[in-house]
Each structure stands twice: as C-alpha cells, then as structure tokens.
Amino acid sequence: MEEALIRVKDLCKIYNPGENEVRALDHINLEINKGEFVAIIGQSGSGKSTFMNMLGCLDVPTSGEYFLNGTDVSTMEDNELSEVRNREIGFIFQGFNLISNLTAIENVELPLVYRGVDRKTRHKLAVESLTMVGLEKRMDHRPNEMSGGQQQRVAIARAIAAQPPVILADEPTGNLDSASSKEILQILKSMHEQGKTVILITHDNGIAAQARRVVRIMDGKIESDFINKNYGKEEYIKNQLDA
Numbered sequence: 001m002e003e004a005l006i007r008v009k010d011l012c013k014i015y016n017p018g019e020n021e022v023r024a025l026d027h028i029n030l031e032i033n034k035g036e037f038v039a040i041i042g043q044s045g046s047g048k049s050t051f052m053n054m055l056g057c058l059d060v061p062t063s064g065e066y067f068l069n070g071t072d073v074s075t076m077e078d079n080e081l082s083e084v085r086n087r088e089i090g091f092i093f094q095g096f097n098l099i100s101n102l103t104a105i106e107n108v109e110l111p112l113v114y115r116g117v118d119r120k121t122r123h124k125l126a127v128e129s130l131t132m133v134g135l136e137k138r139m140d141h142r143p144n145e146m147s148g149g150q151q152q153r154v155a156i157a158r159a160i161a162a163q164p165p166v167i168l169a170d171e172p173t174g175n176l177d178s179a180s181s182k183e184i185l186q187i188l189k190s191m192h193e194q195g196k197t198v199i200l201i202t203h204d205n206g207i208a209a210q211a212r213r214v215v216r217i218m219d220g221k222i223e224s225d226f227i228n229k230n231y232g233k234e235e236y237i238k239n240q241l242d243a
Ligand SMILES: Nc1ncnc2c1ncn2[C@@H]1O[C@H](COP(=O)(O)OP(=O)(O)O)[C@@H](O)[C@H]1O
Pocket: 015, 016, 022, 023, 024, 042, 043, 044, 045, 046, 047, 048, 049, 050, 051
C-alpha cells in the first residue's frame, strides 16, 4: 500500500510542562491519504490550532512522530522545517493575512518571490490561481477595495499558487457571511476534486459536514473519525448551511 501523505503517531503537545501543564494534544494517531478532503472539528480549546501548527510544520510536538510525504518532520530543526513547509503546505487563515498596500496579484506573487520563482513564472502562476478563485477581474485591487469573501479568495489563491500538495485551512470562513462561506467551501471542494489534499479546521458542524471525512477532537484526543456518506449531495449541503 502507498504510504499515507500524513501519518501521525502518538503525537503529544504539552504546553508549560510541570505543574501547570496543558496537554493540548494527547496521543493523536491519524493517517490522511493524498487527495482526501478532511475536516477537523472540535470546540474552542480542544487542540485544533495546536494540531494545525503541527501538521503545518509551524511547531514541533513534545513527543510522537509525524511523517509528511514519507519524511519524519517531528524532529526537524527550524530551517529544515521551514523548507518542508514552503514546499508542501499552503495555509489559509481566518484573518486572510493579506498585505494591505499590495494588490491582489502582488499578494499572491509574494510567497513565490521567497521561493525563488522567476518573475515571468510568478506572474503566470498568480494569474492562474486568481482565475481559479474567480478573481481574474480583481487582480489589481487592494484588500480594502474587496469584500471579505474576495479577500479570502485572494488568500486561497496565494496558498495554492506554488501548487503545494497540502492545503491547510484554519477556520477559513470564521470571518465571513454565509454567502461568502459557501463560495469558499465550494472552492475548497473544487481543489479536492483537482486532487489536492485539503484539511479544513473548524468548530462549526455545518462547515465540517461539507467535507468528505470528519475527524472530531476533544481535549486533545481523537473522539471520532468517519466518512461523510452524504458528501457531495446538494440537498444535504443546502440543509447544513441553512441550519
Ligand atoms: N502557547 C500556549 N501556551 C499554553 N497553552 C496553550 C498555548 N496554545 C494553546 N494552549 C492551550 O492548549 C489548548 C488547545 O488550544 P488550541 O489548540 O488553540 O485549541 P483550539 O484551536 O481548538 O481552540 C487550550 O487549553 C489552550 O488554552
């Protein structure tokens, strides 16, 4: 069998070890295959963002193993970790994190500059990804000239421009109205359909129910992990989002 894209074994993260320690992740075991669309759901404080930081190579675990694309990243030093992160992962955050004095296309191109992509290729990749999120007519707009939903679409274009295999989205619709949330979910779904591995982190059942697989975490532990049989059924999706 093919090695899972993500393989997490007995992963623990303890903040403030000692008397006031917080077990934010408590022996997590999880495998995610290439091309899956997974929602990780849990209440506030359950460990979602800590887990995202581990999966995204933004932080290392206290103990346990994390294999990403066959490489053990749980023991890597910062410089190695940032290299893996740049190559493998596209991040989408709740707060968009766009640079306000840059246009949409400049925002999308910026991480490609850091990756050493030449100007012409940068431009081509940025145009392609902005077109994919439906913003081909807004490429020269700055963030304050766009709606929240459009800004998040720019952030998605930025995340996918370098074509990383994994998309990690932490509460990507947290700041959006329901119409914009639907658009964003539709884009994540279409990325999944194009073969990307999409991991969506949320506290919202209606949002999680849009994913193909739902992993629920509670107090730093996996509570359940199931395939959503209704995935892709339009009527079901509508009911979830209108609920
Ligand atoms: N840097 C930190 N130092 C100490 N405790 C932390 C830190 N980050 C998160 N925590 C604690 O770890 C637990 C999980 O937090 P977090 O991963 O942010 O949960 P979620 O994203 O699900 O709300 C919480 O109890 C939180 O208070």
